[in-house]
Amino acid sequence: MNETVALRSAVLKRSTTTDDVRERLADEILLGQLEPGSRLDEQSLAQRFGVSRTPVREALKQLAVTGLVEARPHKGVVVSAVTPERLAQMFEAMADLEAACARHTALRMDDSERHALTSLHALSREAATAGDFERYDQLNRDFHALILRGCHNDYLAEAAQSLRLRVTPFRRAQFLNPARIEESYAEHEALVAAILARDADAAQATMRGHLAQAGDASAEFLARPKHPI
Template sequence: MSGTAADKLADDLARAIIEGVFPPGARLDEQQLAQRYAVSRTPVREALRQLATTGLIEVRPRRGAIVTQVTPAQLEELFVAMAELEATCARLAALSMAPTERRRLQDLHETMGEMAAANDVAGFTDANQALHTLIYAGAHNVVLADWAAATRRRLSPFRRAQFRVEGRLPKSHSEHDAVVRAILQADAHAAHAAMLHHVTRVERSFEELCAESAASASA
């Protein structure tokens, strides 16, 4: 139970931090968070541990969890690194995936199409991570897969936030379609280019969300 509660709480806290509810420098007190979100302190601790791996917060001795300042330049660097890592994974997956891996990728992609059509944000968000993980594994390069997964964890709150942009689900699925089609056709060059485009669109969607939040705050 605590794992599910912690995952949801981590998403809620990440959203609150991104939207400025908890500004940079704010201390996140475990007891206060437990009361605010009506949970026990156990999922709060786990949620804070998850957020610490993303760089959104920093756990300091005797001060606890502090919201950090993530600058636009730092985010851009992370997204550029993510795009290059994922594009390389897609290129290698196009060359290296076994037939069973390709079928699994295709099946998941088709299921995600149904989720996008039903506007199932929660299901699509979870499946999205699974799809990218399949591509990392399909590259058959453990070092590269580990780097991609670690970078993705750091960007996870920002990547998940993109799905709050209206109409993002079908667009994301369309971008995935180009990636998956290229991998299934063993077209390494097209897979690389399609994944670069996809991660760039993810970054732009997050920027649009931030702009909308800023406009709403100033209205």
């Protein structure tokens, strides 16, 4: 293996490890296993997850962007308290941006992108039928990312993607409720139909409605008594 390939492999492995740590911590926070104010020590977390401190440090930085954790003077990184108002505002802003993307996507997506969208949607059906939470969550991210790229407006897509990254843990939380996976898939079905029909108005309205439902489902899940997966 040459140095370039080895470096790429190391970066990919580190990124995957960071993603794993970030998702596990986010799930524990959203499920109430890590309560607001709890201190998150890098060394302790590294030992618990069996990784070095580097991916833990990177994961905590990413979680800070979402608002799930915060750095406090003389206390280090601690779990934040997410208010219903803040969550509602985040989903409202994201719905407006992604709805605008969906409108342009319906008009601008090329044939290869449309084929990729229908293929992803088919894979999502398999994951939804199997009740595969992790698989559906990943396919959902890919599905929405493809729609953002399909708008062929880099500035709009980048703005939407930036906000989407902040909301990712909360969007993921909704799928801890198995019934939400089926609902989400049905909403995707309507969205795909609008995009394939090049119906910009329907695509925009459907995306906004879809993300409103996602926000409500996330808020409902977070309001429930906390329990393990």
